[in-house]
Amino acid sequence: MDITTFIGATVGFLLIALGIMLRGAGGIDFTQFLAFYNFPSMLITFGGAICATLINYPLSQVLGVFKIAKKVLTEPGESTVGIIEQFVSLCQKARKEGFLALEEDVKKMDNDFMRRGLQMVIDGQDADFIRNLMETELTFIQERHKVGQEIFIALGTYSPAFGMIGTIIGLILMLRNLQDQAQIAAGMAVALLTTFYGAMAAYLIFLPIAGKLKRRSEEEILIKEVIIRGVLLLQSGVAPSVMEANLQAYLSPALRKAALAKEKAAREQMAAEKPPEEGTASQQTSEGK
């Protein structure tokens, strides 16, 4: 689990626990927590929410989503800047030595999606075939990620619903069995617990994780879009500078400035080593900026 998710959830629980303890009589009061544990309430809230989710989604997808969630939450997220650098250097090599010379580099790559795309270029597939295959695959990756988010959203929707159902159950039971005032209050307190469980689970766990999965998925899709564009530009045989200018449009301004500074230094070195390219390469970035 990535550190922000973990810290966010832990600190959230601690702050709310602190808020509960400070409400006690004298200073911090640990006995307050006794009011917040009730096993039958947990059965109703979480049992109901999980079973509704199991009806809603095939079992394989419910189990699979925890794998996706874990993978997406831990994955450090590849650097777009790194991918762009790889493409620029592949582009330079391909221009000098041809696509077949890339085979060794490609085999060593970690990114499975990029490796397969580049292998198709080396194999001499045409652009339409490559674009078609890679975009179909991207669509399906998005689809699978969306199912993962949907399952967490379902958990975050069913939890408060069964919390509310549990509270109604508690009220019905309390109203039926009421004898003295104290029992009413205790009954009410227990009845409200399911609403508390459901809301905490939804707003501190399920819905924020669904949101994080969405963000992570968008980042992964963006990197894969850069890869598809890079593979197609590589195959079309553009100059490394054009490759770079095209892919850098995907960067945020801050990242682009850093990349430009680095690249400028590198380019000056290169300019000393090899003669300038013909026409297309006179990029805006190389003009006394």
Place this chain on the structure above:
Amino acid sequence: MDITTFIGATVGFLLIALGIMLRGAGGIDFTQFLAFYNFPSMLITFGGAICATLINYPLSQVLGVFKIAKKVLTEPGESTVGIIEQFVSLCQKARKEGFLALEEDVKKMDNDFMRRGLQMVIDGQDADFIRNLMETELTFIQERHKVGQEIFIALGTYSPAFGMIGTIIGLILMLRNLQDQAQIAAGMAVALLTTFYGAMAAYLIFLPIAGKLKRRSEEEILIKEVIIRGVLLLQSGVAPSVMEANLQAYLSPALRKAALAKEKAAREQMAAEKPPEEGTASQQTSEGK
């Protein structure tokens, strides 16, 4: 009914029942359930919800949806992998013996949609005609599935609404007839029952089933998209390896890896039997992976 749906609903009911019993005085208390049965409350909640749904949708569609639901919930879901294998072997046969040779195989197929698509190829229809007919049909299948989901969503929306209406009815009657304290409590308990019925029906039955129908529909549509692509590729006369690479983009990575392993073994056998194809077939998958 498929097993997860059934188990999910049953376990959900049992867990909530257990939660109710554990709330009783001593250990597990079966008399608690007496508080949860009230016939007039059921009339109001389910009678209202079903009648509102009957106004909302034509009777034929309301009746038809249970058929669709049953079919979609039981259908084992055809394997995409199996469909792809069928297309690859049809493709090999068609290359050697022509489309007319496929007629025997096609007639034995279970999948009605695939059989009719292939029959059009054998009949020599042109690609636009085939694509047009199959895509129009797909659109209408989607439309019918959507109506099915909408009806369950309507039931899941009207149930809590009439549950709420029932509770208001109960409160009005209680407030009008109140004499002693005990009667107020009993009246409140009965009034809350309709909200309980409505929420349980919506969140444990109708909305999760609507969700499951959506999932199943997406799976069926995916398979039909693979079939349309396969039929059109077959008609265009591509090599079996191109057919396979194209259709495998629709698989999840796990399924693709399994399929690749299997295919590699098969291909090595084939390579021993027949000479390699010309150019297009040098797929990335056949390179020492």
Place this chain on the structure above:
Amino acid sequence: MDITTFIGATVGFLLIALGIMLRGAGGIDFTQFLAFYNFPSMLITFGGAICATLINYPLSQVLGVFKIAKKVLTEPGESTVGIIEQFVSLCQKARKEGFLALEEDVKKMDNDFMRRGLQMVIDGQDADFIRNLMETELTFIQERHKVGQEIFIALGTYSPAFGMIGTIIGLILMLRNLQDQAQIAAGMAVALLTTFYGAMAAYLIFLPIAGKLKRRSEEEILIKEVIIRGVLLLQSGVAPSVMEANLQAYLSPALRKAALAKEKAAREQMAAEKPPEEGTASQQTSEGK
């Protein structure tokens, strides 16, 4: 009003009335209903909802919508199968005798949209002109239907809102004037009545009728799409069998099977009478199925 809408609303009211009566003291108790009539509450709920709708929509559209609603709810819904049969027979006649021979048949048609489309074919308009006019008209029919649904949805949104406003008014008045306990209870009961009126009107009348209008509109649009396709195919001079295959893709599987059986019988007869067409007509349906 079509029978399901009427029955649904009536049975819904009866079931809820039965639920109310069964809540009474001994068996069925008609005096319970006295609690549910209050004229000022009706003024607030329905007066408010109708006035808000009149601000929201121009008067002419609010009045017009009841006409649309009535027309759409009563119209028996033309049969798509019948439309397809008409097109196939027109197609056969046009092939033998030319478009001008259709003039007599066209003048006798009930469907105004189809008649005007076919008249344009007879008048020799070109395909783009016909498609353009018919599709613009279809867009505007959809637009008008959408306004009808929106007005019922507005009524179904404003009713519970003014029901809630009425309840708050009732509570404020009750709290200001409270003297003895009994009066509080009676005041509460009256205050809740507006919420009851608003919810019943919304969930048993307005929202289900909005839903039914949507369904009916979709059916009408589908038939008009079949007509546009049929008119354009007719004008392009396709064979009757191609016309039939194209239009049948719009049918549900059940309807298609019935139509196929019928058509097969007819085709066998026809085959005995006239020589087979050239190439395009060797449909999949005519092959030993």
Place this chain on the structure above:
Amino acid sequence: MDITTFIGATVGFLLIALGIMLRGAGGIDFTQFLAFYNFPSMLITFGGAICATLINYPLSQVLGVFKIAKKVLTEPGESTVGIIEQFVSLCQKARKEGFLALEEDVKKMDNDFMRRGLQMVIDGQDADFIRNLMETELTFIQERHKVGQEIFIALGTYSPAFGMIGTIIGLILMLRNLQDQAQIAAGMAVALLTTFYGAMAAYLIFLPIAGKLKRRSEEEILIKEVIIRGVLLLQSGVAPSVMEANLQAYLSPALRKAALAKEKAAREQMAAEKPPEEGTASQQTSEGK
């Protein structure tokens, strides 16, 4: 302000006031209204809602929206039928005397959008340039109208929200200062007033006006679409009958029938005066209907 909006709001307020008065002790009771005025409650509800809207939208847009609202609510709405008639007569004149002859008529037109479009035709701009300019302008008109609707929707969302906040404030103050029973009831009544203000403002004023703005905007956009089509058809030099048939597809059936009857009479007159046009003009509407 147009009359329906004004009448709707006035009648709505009167009906609800009547409902309040009829709830009093004997017949109609004007002293009931004293319960519904409280200055601090108004400060909280409307002050909060207006300030939140001022944070949400730039000041210039909030001020501008009342101008748009006023203009859109008063504008009588141009008649689509009139616009079509103008185009047909311009078309006839242009055919006989050329585009330059239109200059005098165009200068006298009220509709600024139509005048500028026609002026571009007279100036000899090409079709792409005209379409581009007019469609860009249409997009921006839509955009500005949408901002107007959004501001009213914001007011209609923030009003009940601050009404609810006011009620919570009232409850907190009441609970802190409670001494005797009567004070509790009075405190509750005052606390509920903000909810009442917020809900009335939202459901009787802001949201219905937002809805009316949307309707009016759609009507204005439709007329502008007819104008764009008319200008482009005029420039392409079509026959007046083709112009008419094309633009009438934008009319509702009722309006179209009226227009057809009128036009038929006019056409018969014209037919007596000038020889029939060549081919394209033999419209369906001119055939013995």
Place this chain on the structure above:
Amino acid sequence: MDITTFIGATVGFLLIALGIMLRGAGGIDFTQFLAFYNFPSMLITFGGAICATLINYPLSQVLGVFKIAKKVLTEPGESTVGIIEQFVSLCQKARKEGFLALEEDVKKMDNDFMRRGLQMVIDGQDADFIRNLMETELTFIQERHKVGQEIFIALGTYSPAFGMIGTIIGLILMLRNLQDQAQIAAGMAVALLTTFYGAMAAYLIFLPIAGKLKRRSEEEILIKEVIIRGVLLLQSGVAPSVMEANLQAYLSPALRKAALAKEKAAREQMAAEKPPEEGTASQQTSEGK
């Protein structure tokens, strides 16, 4: 922070504070505020909402959003009219002296996006390359702005949610510890505070700021769209008058009228200085208006 946002928030707080004070016993009562401060309630509401947002979004984006928010809220917003004037004068200069003559002007520009676009024109890049790069960048700017809005919407969603959770916690604790009446009321008052905090933060701060960010983003995107269009028109070498007519379609009518008046004066001057352009330039705006 821009002045409207600041004033709106301040006045909103003051009005609500005034409403609270006026509710006191005699005139304005400052001691009322004591009821609205409670540290544990703040911990639960804001601690919970911020932690949930930190789980939902990567830390870098949560921190970055305050920078975006600050930048977007303070930026005076460039004038579209000014941008259009710059493009017209660049266009005139380019026509007379060629693109290279623009280099000095371009280097002095403040707008980074415009400067880079124009530099590409000077560098002789082709139109597709320029459009592609600028539109990709625009898409990503929109994406980053959207993340900023989403984070404020998340804060505005989680705040009332944790306010509600805090109130349930307060109720559970109160019900468990109740001894005398006064304590119940105090407990209730404290329990409601979290709902008050959550609602105030959401409706007076987070959601309106999210709305303002959306507006500002739309303005910035509009200006960037004008710039892209201007850069592409400049590169295609159109006449200054065509440039002006095209870009003015993006102005609101009020701004356009002001611009037209100004431009007309300028044009009359220009007409005296240089001979009229050939054909395309005889704009509608230059005809005796």
